[in-house]
Amino acid sequence: xxxxxxxxxxxxxxxxxxxxxxxxxxxxxxxxxxxxxxxxxxxxxxxxxxxxxxxxxxxxxxxxxxxxxxxxxxxxxxxxxxxxxxxxxxxxxxxxxxxxxxxxxxxxxxxxxxxxxxxxxxxxxxxxxxxxxxxxxxxxxxxxxxxxxxxxxxxxxxxxxxxxxxxxxxxxxxxxxxxxxxxxxxxxxxxxxxxxxxxxxxxxxxxxxxxxxxxxxxxxxxxxxxxxxxxxxxxxxxxxxxxxxxxxxxxxxxxxxxxxxxxxxxxxxxxxxxxxxxxxxxxxxxxxxxxxx
Amino acid sequence: xxxxxxxxxxxxxxxxxxxxxxxxxxxxxxxxxxxxxxxxxxxxxxxxxxxxxxxxxxxxxxxxxxxxxxxxxxxxxxxxxxxxxxxxxxxxxxxxxxxxxxxxxxxxxxxxxxxxxxxxxxxxxxxxxxxxxxxxxxxxxxxxxxxxxxxxxxxxxxxxxxxxxxxxxxxxxxxxxxxxxxxxxxxxxxxxxxxxxxxxxxxxxxxxxxxxxxxxxxxxxxxxxxxxxxxxxxxxxxxxxxxxxxxxxxxxxxxxxxxxxxxxxxxxxxxxxxxxxxxxxxxxxxxxxxxxxxxxxxxxxxxxxxxxxxxxxxxxxxxxxxxxxxxxxxxxxxxxxxxxxxxxxxxxxxxxxxxxxxxxxxxx
Numbered sequence: 001x002x003x004x005x006x007x008x009x010x011x012x013x014x015x016x017x018x019x020x021x022x023x024x025x026x027x028x029x030x031x032x033x034x035x036x037x038x039x040x041x042x043x044x045x046x047x048x049x050x051x052x053x054x055x056x057x058x059x060x061x062x063x064x065x066x067x068x069x070x071x072x073x074x075x076x077x078x079x080x081x082x083x084x085x086x087x088x089x090x091x092x093x094x095x096x097x098x099x100x101x102x103x104x105x106x107x108x109x110x111x112x113x114x115x116x117x118x119x120x121x122x123x124x125x126x127x128x129x130x131x132x133x134x135x136x137x138x139x140x141x142x143x144x145x146x147x148x149x150x151x152x153x154x155x156x157x158x159x160x161x162x163x164x165x166x167x168x169x170x171x172x173x174x175x176x177x178x179x180x181x182x183x184x185x186x187x188x189x190x191x192x193x194x195x196x197x198x199x200x201x202x203x204x205x206x207x208x209x210x211x212x213x214x215x216x217x218x219x220x221x222x223x224x225x226x227x228x229x230x231x232x233x234x235x236x237x238x239x240x241x242x243x244x245x246x247x248x249x250x251x252x253x254x255x256x257x258x259x260x261x262x263x264x265x266x267x268x269x270x271x272x273x274x275x276x277x278x279x280x281x282x283x284x285x286x287x288x289x290x291x292x293x
Numbered sequence: 294x295x296x297x298x299x300x301x302x303x304x305x306x307x308x309x310x311x312x313x314x315x316x317x318x319x320x321x322x323x324x325x326x327x328x329x330x331x332x333x334x335x336x337x338x339x340x341x342x343x344x345x346x347x348x349x350x351x352x353x354x355x356x357x358x359x360x361x362x363x364x365x366x367x368x369x370x371x372x373x374x375x376x377x378x379x380x381x382x383x384x385x386x387x388x389x390x391x392x393x394x395x396x397x398x399x400x401x402x403x404x405x406x407x408x409x410x411x412x413x414x415x416x417x418x419x420x421x422x423x424x425x426x427x428x429x430x431x432x433x434x435x436x437x438x439x440x441x442x443x444x445x446x447x448x449x450x451x452x453x454x455x456x457x458x459x460x461x462x463x464x465x466x467x468x469x470x471x472x473x474x475x476x477x478x479x480x481x482x483x484x485x486x487x488x489x490x491x492x493x494x495x496x497x498x499x500x501x502x503x504x505x506x507x508x509x510x511x512x513x514x515x516x517x518x519x520x521x522x523x524x525x526x527x528x529x530x531x532x533x534x535x536x537x538x539x540x541x542x543x544x545x546x547x548x549x550x551x552x553x554x555x556x557x558x559x560x561x562x563x564x565x566x567x568x569x570x571x572x573x574x575x576x577x578x579x580x581x582x583x584x585x586x587x588x589x590x591x592x593x594x595x596x597x598x599x600x601x602x603x604x605x606x607x608x609x610x611x612x613x614x615x616x617x618x619x620x621x622x623x624x625x626x627x628x629x630x631x632x633x634x635x636x637x638x639x640x641x642x643x644x645x646x647x648x649x650x651x652x653x654x655x656x657x
Contacts (some may be wrong), residue, residue: 181383181385182385183385187379190375191398191399192402195371197402285430287389290383
């Protein structure tokens, strides 16, 4: 009976763990369902119908209508992600500790996650639209003379991105905050630090790496925005985001090569932003957030 | 280090009460602490000692009562305006700041000039013998070193009062003894008024000038180490101060300074604490080291059988059972075999007799 255990131990000493073989099926799935299609897409983007290998990429970058989708998307995704992170911090900070109604409040803040983009868009159109309640209230109270345009433009998409992105940011930041030892702020208080100083000097530096990670996640969510850009945006003009450009290329112009090129460009832009944010994060203190090392 | 902030003569707690959702963790605690004193708040877990410390630090608001520093009311001030130094049980060092910046934090909050901060931080780090670790992060230090940083951080601001919340409970036994000496040395050299919370009676006895024993949120006894060690006020304090033998008995007639107590097959003379009347139910308390193995011919000797023997270096701890089943804890200078019959006794002045129920109700 001792033989197999000893053999396993010898293999473990050499860094061989046979239980890792259980990952096999999952690896095959990832290869088949993600890696292969990804490589296939990259290949497609390099096989345009006419011209040389990079012709699709050149077409995207030389056509201002296509190229501008990058800025259109960044202009939506960066502020939305930033807003979601920055708005979550004070709310999550206030929601620490135990108080009556905490669960109800958390539920209320998080519930938009369950709604889905289409339902949110529908609600936005009904509520913020030219004949929605919001405008009707403004009109009837005489604050405005003509309805405020809040849908079918950049504002509408931004509202949608905030409604669906905020709960993610809030939940993530809440759990990062919960990981920070509350004794640290108490210690800072006994040393003479007021509320702001405690936040700036203790909580924020310890929270910053978490903020960077949260920003990355909400940015990626916002950057691939498609449904809300179509439903509550202005998909032919001001909210023609990069995923709409890819969709048009693939399913209206049937130019799979261009569509794949746009998808690759999209991925590269996301990677650049993530690399920048994570590069900044690596400069921060990222160790333990407990008072005892 | 000489401070100008420690000019107070006494800290007064008046009827300090703190309730958590209806139940009182601290009820009506009144206490006066003179400048320069080392006070230990002592009690089992849940007795309210940490609550008391947090109330003094300002980290918990009071439910009732008030705290005064001489003539100025303290309990309405937020913690950052009280100017006390606090050492936390888990150290609570800022993990992202170097040792130097941890210690400098309180001085920076006081907006002192850079040069003075540097000077005082260096002095504080020398005091706790960590000058060579100044640029490390707390996570790179050992537990004992982290604890010394926490102490340096609390004393560098020259606080009028240092609060310590079980600062040694996370250290191993050897380090705990070393740090205990270190804290006593610091107190002797700086003379800072200190309130020290602990559940370890030995720690409290060795460090404090005065001990405050708490139980269920109430002060049981206040006194010097010798007072508490030899004259506990009630069975609870006795229990906490190492009187492991707490025997329910019945009082007999008094004879001079002593009283006869009987019960559980034992018949001993003891020293009454408080009013004891014949026939009254009492608790007789004795430390294991005061229960002796004696000659069977001794008139006060009680026969018992050795059950458990623990080797403890210079002596052995013994658990022996009397004929009627009463279990006695005692010490002996040599090993006895389990089952060995012995005769045990205790000197009348070492057996304290309390009225049963003393210390259970309101304060005497």
